[in-house]
Amino acid sequence: MLNVDDIQKIIPHRPPFLLVDRIDELEPGIYGLGVKNVTMNEPYFAGHFPGKAVMPGVIILEALAQTGAIVMLSLKKNEGKIVYFGGMDKVKFRRQVVPGDVLKLEVKIIKDKGNFGVGSAVAYVEDEVAAEAILTFAIM
Template sequence: MLNIDEIQKILPHRPPFLLVDRVEELEPGIRATGKKCVTMNEPYFQGHFPGKAVMPGVIILESLAQVGAICMLTVEGNEGKIVLFGGMDKVRFKRQVLPGDVLTLKVEISKSKGNFGVGTAIAYVDDQVAVEATLTFAIE
């Protein structure tokens, strides 16, 4: 549904911190599904970990947050704004993410009032849950 050029028109992030390659499903303000193709070329693999490349959990959470931001920034009136983390709850890491994996990033907004909201976020590799969390955000 959205390619990388369209994503860059919505998010202010740029490489190496743009962590969503495409968006496959989008219901503005309700839910979004994105993809992140994990490659050995990611800059964090230089130090995390030498000899055993594992995608940092905080980077997976940021990838999920960017999908959530796309979901909220495509709501009429939110164009050009920035979505910031307000908090993370119930974070669970269930599977390592390695170079060559493709992350499916699903975010569903469960509450939204004014400039604040909460979303349920789950990252998958194939059909396995890698990370799940409840993310709180603020739109600025």
């Protein structure tokens, strides 16, 4: 398990844009299961939406991407590098994510070709899918 201090040694993201609180499972270059504890203190809730806080879908995708970055940057050969989005495919939002939810972030690397790759990403609240996507990335 990686805590937030360990995570910050792997990826360059920092609050308020660090969107992974811990990693519960990690197979470098292959698989990661992260956790984001969604609280009302998130800065985006001030405007999304007043009176009905809903985590923006793009923020869920970013949390998944950060989990994927941890998976790839945990490889010794990628230490100190940055993972960039290359694209998103088959994005589906299945349920709202609201303050108090614990968002589980699962990323499986399905293609790894040098500095480019593809991950299958699914975000869950309890056992219910909140969002899913195929994420492409570049490591620089």
